[in-house]
Every structure is written in C-alpha cells, then in structure tokens.
Amino acid sequence: MVTLSVDNTRCQGHARCLAFAPEVFDFDDEGYAFVPEDKQIWDELPEDVKQAVANCPERAIVVSESSPS
Amino acid sequence: MMDKIVDPKDFDYHGPALDTVFETYQELRGKCPVGHSEKHGGFWFLTRNEDIFAAEQDPATFAVSPSMLMPAFGTDVPLIPIDIDPPEHTDYRRVLLPLFTPRAVAKLNDGMHETARKLAEAVAEGEVVDASALFARPMPTIIFSRLAGFPEKDWPMFDQWIDDIIYERTDNPERAYKAGSEVMDYFDELLKSREGMPKQDDLIEILTTAEVNGRKLTHDELLSYCYLLFLAGLDTTAWAIRSSLWYLAQNPVAQKQLREDRTLIPAAVEEFLRTLSPVQGMARTCQKDTVVSGQEIKEGDRVVLVFGAGNRDPEAYTDPDEILIDRPNNRHLAFGAGIHRCLGSNLGRQEVVVALEEFLGVVDEFSLAEQDQAWHGVGPLMLKIGG
Numbered sequence: 001m002v003t004l005s006v007d008n009t010r011c012q013g014h015a016r017c018l019a020f021a022p023e024v025f026d027f028d029d030e031g032y033a034f035v036p037e038d039k040q041i042w043d044e045l046p047e048d049v050k051q052a053v054a055n056c057p058e059r060a061i062v063v064s065e066s067s068p069s
Numbered sequence: 070m071m072d073k074i075v076d077p078k079d080f081d082y083h084g085p086a087l088d089t090v091f092e093t094y095q096e097l098r099g100k101c102p103v104g105h106s107e108k109h110g111g112f113w114f115l116t117r118n119e120d121i122f123a124a125e126q127d128p129a130t131f132a133v134s135p136s137m138l139m140p141a142f143g144t145d146v147p148l149i150p151i152d153i154d155p156p157e158h159t160d161y162r163r164v165l166l167p168l169f170t171p172r173a174v175a176k177l178n179d180g181m182h183e184t185a186r187k188l189a190e191a192v193a194e195g196e197v198v199d200a201s202a203l204f205a206r207p208m209p210t211i212i213f214s215r216l217a218g219f220p221e222k223d224w225p226m227f228d229q230w231i232d233d234i235i236y237e238r239t240d241n242p243e244r245a246y247k248a249g250s251e252v253m254d255y256f257d258e259l260l261k262s263r264e265g266m267p268k269q270d271d272l273i274e275i276l277t278t279a280e281v282n283g284r285k286l287t288h289d290e291l292l293s294y295c296y297l298l299f300l301a302g303l304d305t306t307a308w309a310i311r312s313s314l315w316y317l318a319q320n321p322v323a324q325k326q327l328r329e330d331r332t333l334i335p336a337a338v339e340e341f342l343r344t345l346s347p348v349q350g351m352a353r354t355c356q357k358d359t360v361v362s363g364q365e366i367k368e369g370d371r372v373v374l375v376f377g378a379g380n381r382d383p384e385a386y387t388d389p390d391e392i393l394i395d396r397p398n399n400r401h402l403a404f405g406a407g408i409h410r411c412l413g414s415n416l417g418r419q420e421v422v423v424a425l426e427e428f429l430g431v432v433d434e435f436s437l438a439e440q441d442q443a444w445h446g447v448g449p450l451m452l453k454i455g456g
Contacts, residue, residue: 012406012410013410027172030167031167031169031171054400055399057404
C-alpha cells in the first residue's frame with residue numbers, strides 16, 4: 001500500500017499533475033494541488049499518477065509506503 | 070568553428086548570442102557549470118538543472134531584488150510581483166493567483182480556439198506568409214488583452230513597445246526606457262479612465278478592487294502590475310508559438326504526427342518549451358556568501374539562473390538536445406520553479422496548445438520559406454504554405 005499526497009510547502013501550482021492524472025489530483029481556489037481523501041491510498045499507483053510524480057516541476061508529490069493497519 | 074567558442078566572461082543570453090546559445094551551453098557545461106560573465110555589469114551563471122532548481126527553492130539566499138530582469142525592461146520600477154521578495158511577495162502574488170488557475174484558464178478555452186482559428190484561416194490563404202505577424206503574435210495579444218482589459222483600439226501600439234522594451238534593451242537601452250515610459254503613461258491614463266466606470270470583468274478590475282494587508286493597492290502599485298502583465302502576457306507566449314511553428318516547419322514527420330493525432334500536442338508543447346524556452350535566464354542577487362557546484366559566490370553578486378541551459382542538461386535528460394515530441398519524463402524549467410514560478414504558466418501552456426491545434430487543423434502542410442530564420446524571438450517567421 002502507498003499513500004499519495006502533495007507537499008503544500010512545495011507545490012507552486014504548475015498543475016502538471018492535473019494534465020497527467022486529472023481523476024486523482026484536485027486544486028484549491030489559488031491553484032495549489034491536493035489529493036482528495038478518497039484518492040490517497042493505493043495498492044499500486046496507476047501509470048498516469050507515476051507520470052505526474054515524474055513530471056512535477058517542484059517534486060512536490062509525495063508517495064510513501066504505508067502498511068495496512 | 071573558432072568563432073563559436075565562447076569565453077565564459079563573454080557569455081550572454083540575449084540578442085544575437087541566442088543564435089548559437091545551445092552550442093554555447095554545451096561548451097560552458099564542460100568548462101564551468103558555474104561561470105562568470107562580464108556582461109551586464111557582471112554576473113555568475115548557473116547552467117546545471119539541479120543548481121538552478123536548488124537556487125529557486127532558496128529565495129532567502131537568491132533574492133530577486135532589485136530585479137530578476139537583466140538588463141532592465143525599460144524601467145527601474147520594481148515590477149510586482151516578480152521583483153519583490155518575501156514577505157511582501159506572498160500577498161502581491163496571491164492577488165493574481167485565482168485568475169490563472171487551471172479552472173480559470175479553462176473558461177477562456179472557447180475564446181482561445183475561436184481567436185486562433187480565425188488567425189490561422191488568414192495564414193492558410195497565403196502561399197508565403199509571416200506566421201509570426203499573422204498568428205504567433207496577435208493570438209496572445211488578443212487573448213491576454215481581453216482578459217486583462219486592455220482596449221482593442223490600443224492593440225496596434227503593443228508590438229512596437231514590446232520590441233523596444235524586450236528586444237532593444239541590450240543594444241539600445243535608451244529606446245527601451247523611452248518605450249517603457251510610454252507604456253507607464255499609457256497605463257496611467259488607462260487606470261485613470263477606469264475610475265468611476267461600471268464594474269468590468271477583467272484583471273484591471275480585480276487589481277483595482279483587490280486588498281493587500283487590509284488596504285487597496287496604490288496607483289503606483291497598480292501601474293507596476295499592469296506593466297508586468299503587459300510584458301509577460303504578450304511576448305513569451307508569442308515566442309513559444311513562433312518557435313514551435315519554426316520547429317514543425319522543418320520537421321514534416323513531427324508535423325504530420327501532430328496533425329493526425331492532436332492528443333499528442335500537449336506533450337509536444339512541453340518539449341518545445343523545454344528546448345526552445347522563451348525565457349532563457351532570470352537574475353537573482355546573492356544575499357549571503359554561498360557555494361554552488363564548488364564555486365564560491367559572494368553576498369551582493371548577481372546570479373543568472375540559465376533555464377535554457379538547465380533544460381538541456383545531460384544530467385537531467387537523455388539526449389537533451391534532441392527534440393522528442395513524445396518525451397515521457399519532461400520536468401523542465403521553462404516557467405521557473407519555486408515561489409516565482411511563472412504565474413501565467415497555465416494560461417501560456419493552454420494558449421500554445423490551442424494555437425497548434427488550430428494552426429494544424431486549418432493550415433496545410435508548411436515549411437520554412439527562407440532558410441536560416443532565427444529559432445528565438447518574435448520576429449518574422451516566413452512560412453511556405455502547401456506542399
């Protein structure tokens with residue numbers, strides 16, 4: 001299991017993640033990205049999310065291993 | 070070949086130096102990833118992707134004051150928000166953020182398509198045409214001016230001001246300053262003409278009603294915003310559209326691929342932005358002694374983040390000088406990064422994508438009508454239309 005999030009201290013609103021995985025990333029009114037609660041936990045990250053991670057100009061998308069509790 | 074070798078002390082990223090700047094980057098990278106140029110009063114230049122990224126994440130060390138523009142854009146007034154450091158920067162920038170989110174930009178999509186299509190139709194009618202004057206320049210001028218609230222009757226004045234301020238400033242600063250003062254006067258009058266007028270749906274309205282720290286913006290602050298938006302909104306996008314067409318005119322295979330499958334265009338645009346970046350470098354001022362890639366840089370020294378070099382850094386990209394329209398991992402620096410990330414990047418990207426969609430949809434196969442046309446700038450781009 002992995003947990004997906006956006007580090008809001010790094011995100012600057014480039015919105016590249018939206019271009020790759022619009023079904024996973026959402027944006028606030030100032031254009032900063034976040035991952036809605038129901039999209040945070042994954043067994044395996046979809047390919048488009050991996051691309052979003054690789055293309056984020058601020059390296060702000062955080063993928064952390066999490067063990068099921 | 071000898072005349073292509075650039076001594077680091079002569080390094081520049083403006084004007085004719087841009088003709089061979091990609092070869093220059095290759096050479097400098099081998100000699101000195103951080104070097105010192107004597108141009109423009111002297112500056113350190115950073116060419117490594119990682120160094121540029123790290124500097125942008127550290128605005129306390131690499132501040133923008135007195136200006137990230139070097140040489141000046143026809144004025145010594147600090148431009149809001151790009152020439153302002155934290156903490157003031159944060160609130161100044163926040164005023165504009167909601168206007169340039171993906172959601173806000175999406176609302177402009179239909180208008181963008183319509184404008185681009187009309188302009189492309191005029192290109193399609195010719196045999197040999199200047200696609201810069203007919204398409205690449207007017208499209209962003211129309212789209213941004215409508216968004217900003219710059220009246221249509223004034224648009225014909227804009228290109229000359231931009232040429233003088235952005236493209237003449239290195240060789241002819243007097244001309245840049247003269248145009249700069251005309252642009253300031255223009256916005257001074259425009260802002261005054263808006264006083265007491267009914268509410269409008271544009272950027273000027275947002276700015277004139279905005280509050281920063283519980284107060285309205287002053288007239289001078291409004292002027293500074295307008296001046297920056299004018300230069301930032303029109304020129305860079307025109308360059309990006311023009312340079313994309315410049316590449317496609319010489320690469321019929323890529324042109325055909327994009328024409329046949331428009332879904333490939335957004336990725337191709339990223340690649341054009343990476344390799345043919347409209348903003349090749351932006352300046353900072355070092356706030357404390359520091360070391361970058363082994364090179365000491367002293368407090369007070371000017372430092373240029375050479376985005377164009379970082380975008381072709383072999384440490385960051387495979388075959389960095391190859392333009393691959395389907396490059397999968399394309400984290401680039403064309404819009405900068407960190408707190409000064411280009412505020413209009415979502416708008417600019419969308420404009421270039423729509424421009425190519427409509428151009429390729431309306432205009433037959435095209436090629437360069439004259440060889441040796443510059444890859445850079447917003448000057449003429451003579452295309453031969455039809456096979």
